Amino acid sequence: MTELDGSCIGRERECQQLSALASEGGGQALVIRGEAGLGKSSLLAWAVRQAEQQGHVVARAVGVEAEWALPFAGLHQLLYPLLRTSGAEDECPTVLDVVLGRVAGPAPSLMSLGTAVLDLLARVSSRKPVLVAIDDAQWFDGPSSEVCGFIGRRLTAGAVKMVVTIRCDSGSRFDTAAIPELHLGPLSDSAAQELLDTHYPQLDPQSRRIVLEHAEGNPLALLELPRCMERRDGELSLPNSVEPQWWVPLSRRLEQMYRPRLEALEPSVQLELLRGALDGVGSLSSAGASQEMRYRLRNVDEAVARGLVSVEPTSGNLFFRHPLVRSAVVHMATPNERRAAHSALARCHHNDVERRAGHLAAATVDPDEEVATELEAAARSATLRGGAATAVAWLTRAAELSEHTARRSRRLGDAAFVAGHSALFDQALQLVGSSDPPSRRASPPPQSSLPHTWSSISAATWNPCTGVWSRPLSAFIAGRLRTALTRCSLEC
Numbered sequence: 001m002t003e004l005d006g007s008c009i010g011r012e013r014e015c016q017q018l019s020a021l022a023s024e025g026g027g028q029a030l031v032i033r034g035e036a037g038l039g040k041s042s043l044l045a046w047a048v049r050q051a052e053q054q055g056h057v058v059a060r061a062v063g064v065e066a067e068w069a070l071p072f073a074g075l076h077q078l079l080y081p082l083l084r085t086s087g088a089e090d091e092c093p094t095v096l097d098v099v100l101g102r103v104a105g106p107a108p109s110l111m112s113l114g115t116a117v118l119d120l121l122a123r124v125s126s127r128k129p130v131l132v133a134i135d136d137a138q139w140f141d142g143p144s145s146e147v148c149g150f151i152g153r154r155l156t157a158g159a160v161k162m163v164v165t166i167r168c169d170s171g172s173r174f175d176t177a178a179i180p181e182l183h184l185g186p187l188s189d190s191a192a193q194e195l196l197d198t199h200y201p202q203l204d205p206q207s208r209r210i211v212l213e214h215a216e217g218n219p220l221a222l223l224e225l226p227r228c229m230e231r232r233d234g235e236l237s238l239p240n241s242v243e244p245q246w247w248v249p250l251s252r253r254l255e256q257m258y259r260p261r262l263e264a265l266e267p268s269v270q271l272e273l274l275r276g277a278l279d280g281v282g283s284l285s286s287a288g289a290s291q292e293m294r295y296r297l298r299n300v301d302e303a304v305a306r307g308l309v310s311v312e313p314t315s316g317n318l319f320f321r322h323p324l325v326r327s328a329v330v331h332m333a334t335p336n337e338r339r340a341a342h343s344a345l346a347r348c349h350h351n352d353v354e355r356r357a358g359h360l361a362a363a364t365v366d367p368d369e370e371v372a373t374e375l376e377a378a379a380r381s382a383t384l385r386g387g388a389a390t391a392v393a394w395l396t397r398a399a400e401l402s403e404h405t406a407r408r409s410r411r412l413g414d415a416a417f418v419a420g421h422s423a424l425f426d427q428a429l430q431l432v433g434s435s436d437p438p439s440r441r442a443s444p445p446p447q448s449s450l451p452h453t454w455s456s457i458s459a460a461t462w463n464p465c466t467g468v469w470s471r472p473l474s475a476f477i478a479g480r481l482r483t484a485l486t487r488c489s490l491e492c
């Protein structure tokens with residue numbers, strides 16, 4: 001019989017499935033998919049506790065919105081504990097060191113990187129079974145998701161298990177990874193009542209009925225709605241903002257439950273929470289996963305008192321109580337407040353070219369040559385680590401922020417080149433064909449990036465964004481782009 005604790009009421013069947021996964025021989029992967037607040041992270045945390053009690057090695061990672069565009073931010077969280085456990089940290093540099101940015105080298109392919117991570121997992125699991133636990137994978141960056149999907153499909157031998165949680169209303173690169181799935185539904189009526197009565201034994205019968213009706217078996221709603229009840233015209237009811245409205249996605253409706261408490265905070269606390277949210281401070285369920293690169297919340301006692309932020313008992317670090325608190329904080333802020341917070345965060349990350357670039361790109365509105373130059377440097381760093389898609393986005397943004405037409409065209413040309421080199425041909429074509437970035441269409445004079453792309457391609461052996469491209473490959477890209485462009489012009 002599966003031992004359950006109070007965090008998994010009514011989830012006996014799911015916990016049994018996770019126990020079976022852990023005890024079966026051979027490697028396996030499982031995706032837990034479900035709507036916001038249904039208890040995916042709680043189930044994953046339960047599986048992690050079980051694995052730790054049995055002496056397994058656990059590598060944890062959590063996706064956050066703020067790191068969605070940072071190449072390998074997710075893999076980074078998984079690799080450090082595994083490298084430490086395997087004792088491979090001091091060995092010769094490998095492709096893993098390239099993606100971690102520790103050594104320079106050719107950007108690794110998905111195949112070579114996936115194989116290197118599989119080798120590392122095999123090495124660690126030869127001593128102890130391993131659980132790879134990935135929470136909120138809908139926010140995992142693209143390259144990490146691809147590598148983890150690659151690994152998940154190949155865990156047949158060895159003692160490595162992988163469990164991944166994904167919200168079902170968000171797309172993810174795990175969607176095409178062909179990993180078996182567990183679809184999480186709402187709690188049964190009896191489990192919902194048990195959860196509510198355990199946490200709110202004193203709730204009056206009218207509120208209890210309203211909460212059970214509105215929560216529809218969603219554990220997060222069962223825990224948060226009682227705090228939202230208000231008295232209107234002498235009657236207890238829920239505010240209109242959290243009433244069910246079919247056109248509003250569930251995650252947005254659940255977010256509303258935190259709004260009144262967030263609005264009641266001092267402005268300085270709201271701004272501190274905004275900085276934390278925009279830099280990816282985790283939720284309590286992610287406590288223990290890597291946090292060292294992110295902003296540290298300070299002076300938010302009021303938010304702790306209102307149950308919006310929690311203190312992790314072992315480290316004393318502050319975390320959002322739930323990822324939806326983080327989203328609510330961001331959605332409540334005005335565009336100006338968000339830009340100011342990104343600016344402050346860019347200053348905090350002055351030593352980290354890529355994190356800084358992400359914040360600068362979001363903080364800057366008007367053309368700014370200094371910011372454009374920093375984005376170019378970040379794009380170079382991302383390209384060399386294998387994060388071409390991010391590099392293309394940053395070069396495009398650098399083009400938008402360029403003060404001079406020639407530089408703008410050169411940056412668009414470089415973006416097209418990096419896209420073409422990474423087989424992102426649709427994007428490359430769009431960039432080559434674009435006279436100007438969309439936000440600058442009104443400003444004269446338009447100038448195609450095409451000549452700059454050709455010069456990037458023909459000078460590929462020394463292009464600063466590439467460093468290592470070979471001439472035959474450059475010729476191939478040039479050929480593909482030329483053919484596609486000719487086809488486009490014939491069709492028009």
Ligand SMILES: Nc1ncnc2c1ncn2[C@@H]1O[C@H](COP(=O)(O)OP(=O)(O)OP(=O)(O)O)[C@@H](O)[C@H]1O
Binds near residue numbers: 006010011041
């Ligand atoms: N079966 C359960 N028994 C008791 N508490 C639960 C259960 N499931 C979830 N909870 C509680 O409900 C809240 C929401 O759960 P959780 O964060 O795991 O949801 P989630 O599916 O991961 O949501 P999201 O998609 O937003 O990440 C948490 O406070 C959690 O402790």
Ligand SMILES: [Mg+2]
Binds near residue numbers: 040041042135165285
């Ligand atoms: Mg979760």
